[in-house]
Amino acid sequence: MQARTMVEDALRIIAKIEEDQQLLAQLDETADDEILMTAEVQDAKQYLMNKANQLRNAITIYILCNASLFGSEHTTFLKEIQGELSPFGVSFTKDQEQADWVIQITATAREYNAVTRGNYSNYFAYVDAQLSIDKKSTGKRVYENAFNIKGGHTRNYEQAAREAYSELTPQISTAIKEQMGIY
DSSP, X not given: OHHHHHHHHHHHHHHHHHHHHHXXXXXXXXXXXXXXXXXXXXXXXXXXXXXXXXHHTOOEEEEEEEEEETTXXXXXXXXXXXXXXXXXXXXXXXXXXXXXXXXXXXXXXXXXXXXXXXXXXXXXXXXXXXXXXXXXXXTEEEEEEEEXXXXXXXXXXXXXXXXXXXXXXXXXXXXXXXXHTOO
């Protein structure tokens, strides 16, 4: 993350240098590519752009996810979270020591109520979740929050809880992306 920030800062400096080169070329007709050092600046820019592309995919995440669905493990929740983060070039590790970020998610489903009208019933369930995010480079917890999401379904409480998990996924993913600075 620190290297990525440094490369992004350097690319901003290169952009400023290019602006200055253009201004100098307009003001001094005798300024040629050698005086402006155009080739050197372009080489540095290309090098930094390559590094930026490499570093964009260099964020490694360890996710410890305990999600239950009325006593059973809800394995698809972790996969959905990873699916939300994958387009941003992160990689996932099973070794906490190799991670740049450590994310802990604990979520449980609970029955709320059922409403019956005639032959139709609506079941409602909540998913209560806790999320914490630790940045390994600083050794500090940068985020901690609790979420309570309600879901409903006409079939049963389990399907209502699955709906709540579906609503929870983008909220958890957004919190993670914001803390990691990936959008």
